[in-house]
Amino acid sequence: MKLKIVMSSRIRDKAVDELTAEYVKRMGAYAECSVVEAFSPNKAKQLPLLLKAGEGMLVGMDPKGKRFTSEKFAAWLEKKLEEYGGVTFFIGEADGLHEELKARLDDTVSLSDMTMAHRISLVVLAEQLYRALTIIKGHPYHK
Structure with missing residues (x-):
């Protein structure tokens, strides 16, 4: 089992990076997990970086x-x-996901009806992935 979170921006926040790394580390007991920054200041080069980073669903x-x-x-x-x-x-930047990437997605998922910074979305997604894995494996974290 392999999980990957691809950011189309740089994290640039030590607290976000540390908290995300903690959840990624915890997920390691259940699945291979990684976070990738597929960022390019040149928007034309952004899509190939994103697509190269993606695997599986x-x-x-x-x-x-x-x-x-x-x-x-x-x-x-x-x-x-x-x-x-x-x-x-x-996870896209402030203006969302790259339009051509959207066309290649298998599905979309919402974390909340509320708007949140993409860096906060990273932490929330990492925690929810960890929570999901603990639910699947019957670990008491979710309770």
Whole structure:
């Protein structure tokens, strides 16, 4: 099982980086997980970087995407990991995901109806992925 979070920007925030790294480390007990910064100041070069980073099922984080409870997200994730072997989640910049990337996604997921900074989305997604893995494995973290 492989999970990947691809940021189309740089993290540039030590607190966000440290907290995300903690959840990625915790996920390591259940699945291979990584965070990739696929950033280029040249927008024409951005799409190839994003696509190269993606593997398995491609999922965009989008406010209009599917909404889940933690339990339903865990069930969805378990099914997708079994089907694809891995899932890559893309987090866009302030203006959202690259339009051409959107056309190549297998699905979209929403973290909240509220707007949040993409760096905060990274932490929330990392925590929810860890939570989903603990639900799947029957670990008491979720309770």
